[in-house]
Amino acid sequence: xxxxxxxxxxxxxxxxxxxxxxxxxxxxxxxxxxxxxxxxxxxxxxxxxxxxxxxxxxxxxxxxxxxxxxxxxxxxxxxxxxxxxxxxxxxxxxxxxxxxxxxxxxxxxxxxxxxxxxxxxxxxxxxxxxxxxxxxxxxxxxxxxxxxxxxxxxxxxxxxxxxxxxxxxxxxxxxxxxxxxxxxxxxxxxxxxxxxxxxxxxxxxxxxxxxxxxxxxxxxxxxxxxxxxxxxxxxxxxxxxxxxxxxxxxxxxxxxxxxxxxxxxxxxxxxxxxxxxxxxxxxxxxxxxxxxxxxxxxxxxxxxxxxxxxxxxxxxxxxxxxxxxxxxxxxxxxxxxxxxxxxxxxxxxxxxxxxxxxxxxxxxxxxxxxxxxxxxxxxxxx
Amino acid sequence: xxxxxxxxxxxxxxxxxxxxxxxxxxxxxxxxxxxxxxxxxxxxxxxxxxxxxxxxxxxxxxxxxxxxxxxxxxxxxxxxxxxxxxxxxxxxxxxxxxxxxxxxxxxxxxxxxxxxxxxxxxxxxxxxxxxxxxxxxxxxxxxxxxxxxxxxxxxxxxxxxxxxxxxxxxxxxxxxxxxxxxxxxxxxxxxxxxxxxxxxxxxxxxxxxxxxxxxxxxxxxxxxxxxxxxxxxxxxxxxxxxxxxxxxxxxxxx
Ligand SMILES: Nc1ncnc2c1ncn2[C@@H]1O[C@H](COP(=O)(O)OP(=O)(O)OP(=O)(O)O)[C@@H](O)[C@H]1O
Ligand SMILES: [Mg+2]
Numbered sequence: 001x002x003x004x005x006x007x008x009x010x011x012x013x014x015x016x017x018x019x020x021x022x023x024x025x026x027x028x029x030x031x032x033x034x035x036x037x038x039x040x041x042x043x044x045x046x047x048x049x050x051x052x053x054x055x056x057x058x059x060x061x062x063x064x065x066x067x068x069x070x071x072x073x074x075x076x077x078x079x080x081x082x083x084x085x086x087x088x089x090x091x092x093x094x095x096x097x098x099x100x101x102x103x104x105x106x107x108x109x110x111x112x113x114x115x116x117x118x119x120x121x122x123x124x125x126x127x128x129x130x131x132x133x134x135x136x137x138x139x140x141x142x143x144x145x146x147x148x149x150x151x152x153x154x155x156x157x158x159x160x161x162x163x164x165x166x167x168x169x170x171x172x173x174x175x176x177x178x179x180x181x182x183x184x185x186x187x188x189x190x191x192x193x194x195x196x197x198x199x200x201x202x203x204x205x206x207x208x209x210x211x212x213x214x215x216x217x218x219x220x221x222x223x224x225x226x227x228x229x230x231x232x233x234x235x236x237x238x239x240x241x242x243x244x245x246x247x248x249x250x251x252x253x254x255x256x257x258x259x260x261x262x263x264x265x266x267x268x269x270x271x272x273x274x275x276x277x278x279x280x281x282x283x284x285x286x287x288x289x290x291x292x293x294x295x296x297x298x299x300x301x302x303x304x305x306x307x308x309x310x311x312x313x314x315x316x317x318x319x320x321x322x323x324x325x326x327x328x329x330x331x332x333x334x335x336x337x338x339x340x341x342x343x344x345x346x347x348x349x350x351x352x353x354x355x356x357x358x359x360x361x362x363x364x365x366x367x368x369x370x371x372x373x374x375x376x377x378x379x380x381x382x
Numbered sequence: 383x384x385x386x387x388x389x390x391x392x393x394x395x396x397x398x399x400x401x402x403x404x405x406x407x408x409x410x411x412x413x414x415x416x417x418x419x420x421x422x423x424x425x426x427x428x429x430x431x432x433x434x435x436x437x438x439x440x441x442x443x444x445x446x447x448x449x450x451x452x453x454x455x456x457x458x459x460x461x462x463x464x465x466x467x468x469x470x471x472x473x474x475x476x477x478x479x480x481x482x483x484x485x486x487x488x489x490x491x492x493x494x495x496x497x498x499x500x501x502x503x504x505x506x507x508x509x510x511x512x513x514x515x516x517x518x519x520x521x522x523x524x525x526x527x528x529x530x531x532x533x534x535x536x537x538x539x540x541x542x543x544x545x546x547x548x549x550x551x552x553x554x555x556x557x558x559x560x561x562x563x564x565x566x567x568x569x570x571x572x573x574x575x576x577x578x579x580x581x582x583x584x585x586x587x588x589x590x591x592x593x594x595x596x597x598x599x600x601x602x603x604x605x606x607x608x609x610x611x612x613x614x615x616x617x618x619x620x621x622x623x624x625x626x627x628x629x630x631x632x633x634x635x636x
Pocket of ligand 2: 427428429470558
């Protein structure tokens with residue numbers, strides 16, 4: 001891709017993307033990933049990562065506190081379910097908006113610094129939010145138990161239309177229950193909209209200016225741009241994506257806990273983005289998918305499963321192999337993730353997208369490799 | 383007949399700890415002229431430009447541009463009133479391609495210091511694109527317009543930075559050694575370009591070590607040595623000034 005894709009190409013991209021996302025239950029079936037819970041996770045974390053990439057990928061500012069916005073989105077959504085209605089639409093809107101307001105505050109302060117100091121500031125804010133959720137803010141967050149629905153919730157809007165039933169109500173979209181596939185398709189539609197907005201930003205003058213800030217912020221100043229508001233807008237947009245993702249988590253499963261704001265959650269989205277390819281459109285989404293998929297597989301393995309897998313080996317060898325591999329599965333899945341991450345960062349700094357590009361050029365230009373020509377192709381930014 | 387003064391540096395002093403990089407510098411730049419500042423290494427030439435564009439705040443004194451005080455303004459505000467600068471070490475956007483490098487400053491000129499235009503495709507910015515292409519063509523860089531700026535040679539980077547400034551049609555252009563690191567041919571080409579700009583009436587301040595460049599372009603020369611202006615005048619006067627020859631080249635002839 002040279003400068004940036006034309007509006008026509010943009011339309012084609014979004015069309016292909018829409019089909020691919022909506023057809024996920026079909027093409028993910030062969031690898032055993034086609035069930036609603038996991039598909040929802042793909043979509044939700046995809047949104048989180050896409051938004052994160054608008055800040056990190058375009059401006060180069062690495063936030064280590066984006067989980068705070070995820071948490072704000074979740075809590076807000078659950079409160080919307082408790083106070084107003086079980087309809088997910090207002091919950092998602094409130095969650096996104098409130099996370100945005102919160103991002104204005106944190107962004108305004110954190111963006112006074114750049115580089116590592118910016119990262120530390122965002123991390124500090126997120127950890128502060130996490131601790132507050134457990135302590136002072138217990139009336140809002142319900143502390144360690146987490147915020148849940150109860151029978152006593154007022155649900156003002158719902159109660160005007162229907163009598164409260166016996167059990168806890170479930171989340172709906174105008175009557176359609178948000179569990180199983182409908183829940184996934186709701187998240188999928190939001191993901192498509194989120195991707196479309198991100199695509200628009202990437203190809204806009206605004207996006208180009210953000211890339212220029214990443215490339216040389218000093219030059220931007222002498223070029224007549226006030227970089228601070230640009231960064232703040234990017235920060236707030238990405239915070240809103242995080243809030244949106246958080247509220248979708250609550251929409252598919254109406255509870256919210258403070259652990260959603262922990263630094264590990266902030267770190268996870270960084271891993272997703274880097275694994276997929278920082279600053280590329282589709283990379284963060286792929287990263288999110290890969291991590292959630294492997295998490296799902298590896299964390300479900302235990303020693304029994306491993307013994308079955310390696311049953312063919314002679315017993316002493318089997319025990320040894322299982323002893324080693326069991327470190328990497330179940331609770332130890334993070335060890336796998338860490339290893340995978342290190343391998344990617346060292347051997348493929350551009351992530352999965354870079355890997356795909358290299359593979360493509362190997363396949364498409366075999367002669368170049370055979371004769372060892374240095375290609376004089378202009379290197380362009382994608 | 384007195385020409386209009388576009389930039390007025392008034393009693394500027396710049397101190398770095400114990401070092402007096404600029405002491406009581408007074409400088410008037412006339413509109414439409416090319417004003418060269420020469421002087422030995424470490425004389426304070428770049429520091430003077432830094433004070434003009436807001437990178438440094440002077441310890442004392444003020445800089446006025448068309449009757450407006452620049453001192454205390456931020457770099458982006460100074461650029462927005464019409465002052466552009468080419469740096470001694472090229473400041474470009476190394477990860478963007480040449481076209482983007484030039485479109486960004488063109489956007490700054492059109493949209494001001496902030497505009498949230500996130501839902502318009504850049505390809506639809508035909509005016510901005512045309513302008514950028516035009517300037518690249520003017521500077522002989524159009525063939526490389528899809529190349530990544532970081533991959534250019536040092537001389538080409540300089541020319542790109544010049545393009546980034548020219549696309550903004552600044553009222554005042556400050557050039558810090560625009561031909562350093564260029565081949566003879568490229569230097570001559572840059573001289574031609576700068577001469578052409580002059581015909582359009584753009585005021586320029588140029589810092590240069592290459593006397594061939596200075597004498598081809600300058601209407602007036604100021605000589606800076608150890609933070610002081612030691613001589614000023616028409617090129618021929620300065621060339622013959624013994625004080626200058628002593629300070630600048632330790633007695634050698636210019
Ligand atoms: N930010 C700074 N902090 C401290 N000292 C500085 C700073 N900038 C410049 N100096 C010092 O001020 C003096 C003047 O430097 P300046 O860069 O203005 O010289 P110059 O005339 O541009 O030289 P050259 O021809 O080598 O580019 C030098 O002694 C330099 O070391
Ligand atoms: Mg200098």
